Amino acid sequence: MTKKILTCFVASLSISFASCTSSSDPNYAWLMSLVAGATAVEAPSGPTDFGIDINDETAPVDFVFDTTRTITVNVQVIDPVAPVNGSMVQVTVPSATPGATSNKSVFKAYTNPSGEVTGSFTIDGDTKTVHLAVEAYGKFYEADISIVNVSKVDRRISIGFTATTTQIIDTDGDGVQDFEDVFPNDPTRVSSIRVPAEDYYTTSYEDLFPKQGDADFNDYVIRSYFEEDLNKFGEVVRVRGYFTHVAKGAGYNHTLRFGLPGASVTSYSLLRYAADGTTLEENLSGTPTSISDLEILGNSSTTISKSNASKTDTVFVKGKTAKLEVILSAPISKLVLGPAPYDTFIRVINTGKDIHAAGKYFDAEGKDIYRDATGFPWVLLVPGNFQWPYEATDIRNSYPTFKTWYESLGTTNTDWFRTPNTSEVFPATP
The missing domain is CATH 2.60.40 (Immunoglobulin-like)
Incomplete structure (x- = not known):
């Protein structure tokens, strides 16, 4: 039987998160299950609405004859009740191969217990646009970002939804579902990034x-x-x-x-x-x-x-x-x-x-x-x-x-x- 849970969720891409304080919150059991290993636990899902606060930076970078660019990412995902532990943040670039439709991942991370993601990605110097995807409880916020003058991607995204339930499996207990985990039996690794992407x-x-x-x-x-x-x-x-x-x-x-x-x-x-x-x-x-x-x-x-x-x-x-x-x-x-x-x-x-x-x-x-x-x-x-x-x-x-x-x-x-x-x-x- 599918159980419905009413949840208001806000996710942000920035620098800090609120803390999960209530074990009665329906997200609490799901978040704890990500640490619990292979136990199947129902995860919220359902229609979502997104809002976004953009704080991207355009600080100048020292020129040292670079033909690539390295861009910083600061991501914050926050719920008014709890931080979003395990929310995926991914940046991709379009494939340069003629006729190819798939995107190539240049950044991938999951928010920590404080709801944070920080890091960087490197792209060809003449790349004009990257694609950002943020996953929260099985739903995605997606946007194309012009990075011609951007030195840091810093964004706040708000999400509100009425949740239903699905099941998750995390065999190695690293907080990432098996179907998203490149190394589902190794808790030290979850993804692999190729540099350059192609x-x-x-x-x-x-x-x-x-x-x-x-x-x-x-x-x-x-x-x-x-x-x-x-x-x-x-x-x-x-x-x-x-x-x-x-x-x-x-x-x-x-x-x-x-x-x-x-x-x-x-x-x-x-x-x-x-x-x-x-x-x-x-x-x-x-x-x-x-x-x-x-x-x-x-x-x-x-x-x-x-x-x-x-x-x-x-x-x-x-x-x-x-x-x-x-x-x-x-x-x-x-x-x-x-x-x-x-x-x-x-x-x-x-x-x-x-x-x-x-x-x-x-x-x-x-x-x-x-x-x-x-x-x-x-x-x-x-x-x-x-x-x-x-x-x-x-x-x-x-x-x-x-x-x-x-x-x-x-x-x-x-x-x-x-x-x-x-x-x-x-x-x-x-």
Whole structure:
């Protein structure tokens, strides 16, 4: 028999929540059941009405030649009687694949016992809109958000409904229903986010640091993507990275290195593969308490068979690949961990110099170590199949709107990397 319960519910996206104070409240048993494990308990459902209070922020962000954007999320879900523990908040972006209709998740978390969700998500720099969905007792508030100038999504949503009942099952007792839980038998993990949501990042390095390079950004090039396993509250508990060497337009040799600043680590495992996919090295593992300088790929003279940067040889051949998994000893907020690719850097064997992305390391006077005297970086990260310049070809000639983009501090021509001068870039294929 279905039992009807009359409930007035208000949910907010912001920073704090009220507390659940009454065990007679019909939501109380349902909320407690989420902690109780596999016990089936009836959950409120029914028609809903939503109201919204928008407090999004547009604070300026330091420009460090970013082609991605990281946006903060502050979410508060509150009922006049009790906080909403376990309410899902998800942000998605439309699929870039032609003909695809599904959205790709870039953020997912469930409100904590105080009703809060905080975190961040990373998107391509030219993404204009994201989709927000908030679930409360089986019903959804959904909205498209223009994020062209948004640095923080901060919203208050009110919901009022007359509830009926349904059943929920939560096998591992983590507060997330089994059908929503990617890991229904693991209470430490509930979801997995791919970064970027589709395809991969192309990261291109100049290797003459601290001297200025020739700005062709093909000395060492990798493709990479990452997966973050998250707990109920959107905190990172595992990280996986996938790295492929795709160009070496330099005489110097290099190794690819990796760090997870601020994260406490239980263990890592690493596998390396030849260009044809056969396994070269497996069961590479360790149990450090942190990772700041892990070698992902070895000497670049052995990890790719050709430069993939020459105008006289334009056949694209991929190099070796590595797959890394890091298990953290304590969950870490995405706001603390920072966005992928975290600290993926190269070490130049010939000079002994490490080359990191801009915006990560500063000297005693506060100067960015990895930007030259003109403010130019030694590293560029670009979403998707970036076609890097030919050897000795300045990127400002290969990409006509690149100069306009960085001179505007990233406010115009945010899609510069999608419009190359095709005669001046290597025709790398996906």
